[in-house]
Amino acid sequence: MQDAQPKTMYLKDYRVPDYLVDSTDLHFELEPKATLVKSRLEIRRNPEAGQGLPPLLLNGIDLELLSIAIDGSILSSISYQETPEGLSVSIDKPEFILEIHNRINPEDNTSLEGLYLSNDMYCTQCEAEGFRKITFYPDRPDVMSKFTTTIMAPADYPVLLSNGNEVDRGYCDDGRHFVTWEDPFAKPAYLFALVAGDLEHVDDSFTTVSGREVKLQIFTEDKNIGKCDHAMQSLKKAMRWDEEVYGREYDLDIFMVVAVDHFNMGAMENKGLNIFNSACVLASPETATDSAFQRIESIIGHEYFHNWSGNRVTCRDWFQLSLKEGFTVFRDAEFSADLNSRAVKRIEDVSLLRTSQFSEDAGPMAHPIRPDSYMEISNFYTLTVYEKGAEVVRMIHTILGSEGFRKGSDLYFERHDGCAVTCEDFIAAMEDANQVDLSQFRRWYSQAGTPELNVTDHYDGSLDVYQLKVRQFCPATPEQDEKLPFHIPLKVGLLGSNGADMALDEAGATQCVLEVTEREQTFEFKGIKEQPLLSLLRGFSAPVKVRHNYSREQLLFLMSNDSDTFNRWDASQRLAFTALDQLQDAYRQGRNLQLPPEMIAAYRDILIDRELDPALAAEILQLPSEQLIAEESESIDADAIFTARHFARETLANALVPELKERYIELSTEKSYSPNAKDISERRLKNVCLEYLCITKSTEALGFAQRQFEAASNMTDKAAALSALINYADDQQADQAIKQFYELWREDTQVIELWLALQSSSSTRGTLENIKALMQHSAFEMKNPNKVRAVIGGFANRNFSQFHKSDGSGFEFVAEQVITLDKLNPQIAARLVIPITRWKKYAGKLAEKMKAALLRVADSGELSKDVFEVVSKGLKN
Template identity: 55%
Template sequence: MRDAQPRTIYLKDYQPPAFLIDETELSFALGEQHTQVRSRLRLRRNPAVAGVQGLELHGCDLELLSLAIDGEELAEGQWQINGELLQIAEVPDEFVLECHTQIYPQNNTSLEGLYKSSGMFCTQCEAEGFRKITYYLDRPDVMSVFTVTVEADATRYPVLLSNGNLVSAEDIGQGQHRAVWHDPFPKPAYLFALVAGDLAVVEDGFTTASGREVELNIYVEEKDLDKCDHAMASLKNAMRWDEEVYGREYDLDIFNIVAVDDFNMGAMENKSLNIFNTSCVLAKPETTTDMGFQRVEGVVAHEYFHNWSGNRVTCRDWFQLSLKEGFTVFRDAEFSADMGSPTVKRVEDVTLLRTAQFAEDAGPMAHPVRPDSFIEISNFYTVTVYEKGAEVVRMIHTLLGAENFRKGSDLYFERHDGQAVTCEDFVAAMEAASGIDLGQFRRWYSQAGTPIVEVSGTFDADRGSYALTVKQSCPPTPGQPTKEAFHIPLAMGLIGEAGALPLSLEGVPADPDTADNTQRVLNITQPEETFVFTGLAEEPVPSLLRGFSAPVKLRFGYSRAQLLRLMRSDTDGFCRWDAAQQLAVMEIEAAVAALQADQPVNVADDFVGACRALLADDALDPAMVALMLQLPSEAYLAELYHPVDVHALHQARDEVRLALGKQLSEILWQVYQRCQSDEPYAPSAEQIARRSLKNCALSYLMRAGGEQAVAAAVAQFENSKNMTDRLAALTQLVNSPAEYKAQALQRFYQDWQHEPLVINQWFQVQAMCQLPGTLEKVRSLMGHPAFDIRNPNKVRALIGAFCGQNTVNFHREDGAGYAFLADQVIDLNRSNPQIASRLLVPLTKWRKYLPAVQGRMRAELERIMAEPALSNDVYEVVSKSLAE
C-alpha cells in the first residue's frame, strides 16, 4: 500500500545495476497452506559501476527464513529489510547468495507474482511481480540463466511447467513429484514463469526453416480441449510468418501456452512458457465471436513475436517499455493484416487510436511513448506505449521502406541479441542500416500529445498547379508546455473526377523505382511548409494522411462535395472510410442543432444516397461497407467537442441512426438477406466480412423499428449456429423494447452457464444497454452467482463495460454512475490495485464535460483520494487527474 510520500522514479536518474546475476537456481515446494522458495544466485559486481559496497535486493510480502553467502548463514545484524529492499552491507566481489523464503499464493489477490487461479499455481511477473516470489534484482537490465525445480502433489498438480527445456521429471515419494527446467538464454526476472495444475494438453509440432522440430503444447482445463485448434493454427502461422518476414526462427525445443482464468492482462510472453488469459486462447464457433477469433489470432502472434522483440532483446528499464511493446504491436498488426483484410485491420487500429489514445494524450495521464517518470509502472501499460508506440514504428517503416526496415531490424537483433537496450538503440540500428537520418524523428519518443496538422490547398487553373500548405503544432501536455516540430510522414494523393491523378512535385524528380506515381509521402519537418504539384488539368481533391500514415489530427476544410468524391472514388481504403466518417459527423452536428431548435432531424439526401450506393455495390468488400456505414462512436465524437454534452451527442447520433434506418430500410433488408449463409462457420476474412455487414444492417433495421425487424432478430438469435450472429441479435434485442429480450437473456444464460467466457459476454451485453435503468441492472448483476469481483475478466465485462463504454448511462445526470465507479475502485484498491487503477480512466476525463458534470466527477475523485490506504497504482492516477 501507499507510503506517506510516494516516490516518483525518473528516467534521468537511471543507473546501471551494481551487481549482475549470472546464474539463477530456484526451487519451489508448492503447498496448500504456503509455498517455500529457495533461490541460489551467482552474483558478481558490475565492472561498469564503481563505488558501491553493499547489495540491495527487491522483495515484497515475503517471509525471510534464512540467508547465506557462500554457504555461511548470515545473522540478523548482517542484513536489514527497508520497505521493499533487502540490504546487505558488505558482500564479496563474486559470491553465491542463498535465500529461503515463504509465501502464500492462495492469499495473493493482486494476481502478481505466484498466485492461484481455479486451483492452479501460476505466475505473472511483469513488471515487478517477481519480487513477490523471492528477493532478487527485479529489474529488466539484470539478465540471468535460470534453472528451476518445482515440487508439488502429483495428484493435484500433475503438470509442472517453467521456462526453457525440460531437464528431468520424477516421482519423489509420498505422493510428490518434481520437474526441473532449464532456460539457456539469459532473461530478466520479469520473464520468469511457473505453472502447476491439473491440466489437459493439445499437442502439435512445427518444423523451422532450418529443419529443427519444435514441440508445441497448449495446456487448458479438460473441458476446454475443444477450443484450442484456432490458437494452435494461429501459433504455427505466426511462427512461419516471422521466419518469412523477419527471418526470426524459434530457438528452443518446446513452446508452451497455458490458459488461466484469473489474469490481469491479456497474455504474457514469458520465454517459452506463454501464460494467457483464457479469453485470448480459447475459441470455437459456438462460444466465440468473430472478434474473439481475431483477438486470439492477434494475441497468440503478439506473444510469440516477443520471443525476439522483447525476450532475446529486452528493454533496459521500464521507461523503454515501448521498445518491446510498440515494435511487437506493429509486428502483430502486420501479421493480422496479412491473415485478413489489410484495410479493415488498419481502420480498426486507427479507430482505437483516435478514441482511446488521442483521449489519453489530451488528459492528465498524457505521457510520451517513452515516459519521463512514473510512480507505479503498471499504470504505463497504456495505449500510448502500445498503440502509439506501434505507430511510431510504422512511421519508421514508411520513411525507410520495407527493404531498409528489414535491414534495420536484422541489424538491431544482430547487435543486441542477449542484451537489455533502449529505444535509442532501435532507432540507431534503423539509421545505420538505411543511411537515413532520424534525428528529428526521435521527438516522437520524447514529446507527449497528438500533433495537429492543418492543411490548405490552392488550385491555379492557368498554371495547372495545386499548392498544399501544411502547418503543424502540438498542444501543451502535463510537464511539456511547448513542443518542437515533429518529423511527420504525410502520405497523400490527388483525386480527380475519374480517380487518382499522377503526381508531379515541383522541384523533386520522379522516382523511377516507384511503380505507383499516384501517391507520395511528404516529409513534414517544419512548422509550416508548402508543396506544389504541377501538370494538373482539373482541380483535384487532396487525399491526405493515406493509410493513416502518422498519429495526428488532420484538419482540412473539405466541402461536402469533396468528401463525397473521396467516399466514392478514393483508391485509399482508409481515406475513403474517413470521408464517410466526416460526412457522418456533419450529419450529427446538424442533428444537434436541430434538436436544440426543437426541429425534426433529417439526414441529407446526398449522404443517404452515398450510403445507398455502398449497400447496392455487391462488388465491394462487405467488411469495408459495414465500417463505412457505422456512425462515429460517442467516444470519438467526444474528442471533437469541448465541453462535451454527452446527452445531446447521444440523442443526435441516435436520431441520425433512426433516420438512416428508415430511409435505407428497403436496401438494408436486401443486404441482410444477401448476406445470409448456411455454410459451416469459419473465421475466414470472407465470412467475417459478410457477417459484419449483415449485423450492421440488422442494427439499423432494429433502430428503425417494426415487427419485421424484431422477428428477424429473434429468428437469428434462436437459429444461428455461431456466437457472432447470436450475440449480435441478443444485443439488438436488449437495446429494444421487444418483450422477447428477457426470455432471450434467460435462454442465453441457461445455454451457456457452464462457459465462463460466454457468460462474460452475457454480462457485457447487459452492461452496455443504452436504455434507462442499466446502472440498477449492473448493480443487481454484481450479486449474480456467476459474477466474481476477484476475477478481472468479469470486472471488465460488467463494471468496465458499463463505465468505459456505456457513455449515456455512466454519465447519468444525477451522478450515480460516477459514485458507482468510485465505490468499485475503492473496493478493488484493497485487493487488486492494477485493475482498480485501470477502471479509473473514465473519471480522469472530468475536465472535458459541462461544468455541472465536472463538479460531480471531481467530487468522486476527491472521495477516492481521501481513502487512507490508497495503493500507489490508484494514487498516481487520481493525484494526476486532480492536479491543477
C-alpha cells in the same frame, strides 16, 4: 488519500546495476498458503558500475524471510536490513553465491502479480515487477540471468511447467513429484513463469526454416480442451510469418501456452511458456465470435513475436517499455493484416487509437511513448505505449520502406541479441542500416500529445501547379507546455474530376510521402492539369489529427472514389462528424433535427454496392461512436452527443429499410462456420444490417433477430442477435432471450463474460439498477478481472448514456467500485478510475459531479500506488 506520496521514478536517474546475476537456481515447494521458495544466485560486481562494494539491494514484497546465506554461511541480522522495498545486504567480496529461503501465500494473492492461484491452478505474472512477490531479487529488466527451476508439488498437480526445456523429473519419498526446467537463454526476472495444475493439453509440432522440430503444447482445464485448435493454428502461422517476414527462427525445443481464467492482462510472453488470459486463447465456433477469433490470432502472434522483440532483445529499464511493445504491436498488426483484410484491420486499429489513445493524450495521464517518470509502472501499460508506440514504428517503416525497415530490424537483432537496450538503440540500428538521420524523429519518443496538422491548398491553373501548406501544432500536456516540431510522414494522393488518381511526377507515381519537419511547410506538385481533390493522410500514415476544409460534396466524392480504402472510410467518418455536429447544435438550440439527404443517399450507395468488400461497407455504415464524438468535442455535452447519434441512427435505419432488408436476407445463407476473411466480412455486414433494421423496432425486424438467435450455429450470429434483442425488443422478449442464452452457456466462462458485457454496455438494459443486479448474479466475481471488465468496465467505457446520467450516479458507482477493488487488485482499480479523471473536458454540472466522484476516491483512505498516481494526476489543476 495517503499522506506520503509514493516515490516517483525518473528516467534521468537511471544507473547501471551494481551487481549482476549470472545464474538463478529456483526451487519451489508448492502449498496454497505456504509455498517455500529457495533461490541460489551466482552474483558478481558489475564492472560498469564503478569501484567499491556497495550493499546488494534486493526487491521483495509480501515475503516471509526464513534465511539468507552467502557462500554457505548463514547471515546474522546485522549483515542485512529489511526495508519496505526488500533487503539491503552488506557485501565484502566481488563474487559470491547468495542463497535465500522465503515463504509466500499464493492463495491470498488477489493482486494476480507474482505467484497466485486461479481455479486451484498455480500460475505467475511477473511483468512488470511481480517477481519481487516471489522471492528477494534484483527485479529490474537489465539484470539478465540463466534460470534453472525445480517445481515440487503433490501428485494431484500432475503438470509442472516453467521456462526453457525440461531436463529432469521424478518422485519424492513423501509422494510428491518434481520437474526441473532449464532456460539456456539469459533473461530478466520479469520473463520468469511457473504453472502447476491438473491440466490437459493438445500437442503439435513446427519445423523451422533450418529443419529443427519444435514441440508445441497448449494447456488448459479439461472442459476447454476442445477449444485450442484455432490458437494452435494461429501459433504455427505466426512462427512461419516471423521466419518469412523478419528472418526470426524459434530457439527452444518446446513452446508452451497455458490458458488461465484470472489474469490482469491479455497474455504474457514468458520465455518458452506463454501464459494467456483464457479469453485470449480459447475459441470454438459455438462459443467465440469472429472478433474473438481474430483477437486470439493477433495476441497469439503478438506473444510469439516477443520471443525476439522483447525476450532475446529486451528493455534496459521500464521507461523503454515501448521498445518491445510498440515494435511487437506493429508486428502483430502486420501479421493480422496479411492474414485478413488489410484495409479493415487498419480501420479497426485507427478507430481504437482515435477513440481511446487520443483521449489519453488529451487527459491528465498524457505521457510520451517513453515516459520521463512514473510512480507505478503498471499504470504505463497504456494505449500510448502500445498503440501509439506501434504507430511510431509504422512511421519509421513508411519513411524507410519495407526493404529499409527489414535491414534496420536485422541489424537491431544482430547487434543486441541477449542484451537489455533502449529506444535509442532501435533508432540507431534503423539509421545505420539505411544511412539516414532520424534525430528529429526521436521527438516522438519524448514528446506527449497528439500533433495537429492544418492543411490548406491552392491551385494555379495558369502554371499547372498545386500547392499544399502544412502547419503543425501539438497542444500542451502535463509537464510539457511547448513542443518542438515533429517529423511526420504525410502520405497523400490527388484525385481528378473523373475520380482517378492523378500522376504526381514524371514517373507516374500516384501517391507520395511528404516529410513534414517544420512548423510551417509548403509542398508543390507540378504538371497538374486540373484542380485536384486532395486525398490526405492515406493509410493513416501518422498518428495525428488533420484539419482540412473539405466540403460535403468533396467528402462524398472521396467516399465513392478514393483508391485508398482507409481514406474512403475516413471520408465517411468526416461526413458523419459534420452531420452530428450540426445535430448537436440544433438540439442545444431547440431546433428540429434533420439529417442531410446526401448522407442518406451515400449510405444507400454503400449498401447496394456489391463490388465493395462487405467488411469495409460495414465499417463505413457505422457512425462514429459516442466516445469518439466526445474525444473530438471541445467541451463534452453528453446529452447532446447521445441524442444526435441516436437520431442519426434512427433516421438512417428508417430511410434504408428496403436496402438493409435485401442485403440482410442475401447474406443470411446457411453454411459451415469458418473464421476466414471472406466469411467474417459477410457476417459483419449482415449483422450491421440486422442492428439497423432492429433500430426501427418493427415486428419484422425483431422477428429476424429472434429467428437468428434461435437458429444460429455460431456465436457471432447468436451474440449479434442477442445484442439486437437486448437493445431494441420489449422487456419480455429481451428478458426471455437473456435467460435462454444464460441457461444454454452458464458453464462456459468466456461466453458468460460476453453475456455480461452485452448487458452492461446496453444503453437500454445497462441501467445502474441492472448493473448492480448483475454484480449480485452468481456469474459475477469481483476477484476475476475479466468479469470486472465485462460489467463495471463495460458500463464505464461503453455505456455512454447510462454512465453519463445527469445526476452523477454513474460516476459515484464507479468510484465505489474503485475503492473496493483497490484493496483486492490495484492494477484493475487504476484502470477503472480513468473515465472519471477526464472531468475537465465536460460541460457544466457533469464536470462537477465527475470531479466529486474522483475526490471521493482520493479521500477514501490509503490508496495503492496504482490508484494514487492516476487520481492525483486527475485532480491536478
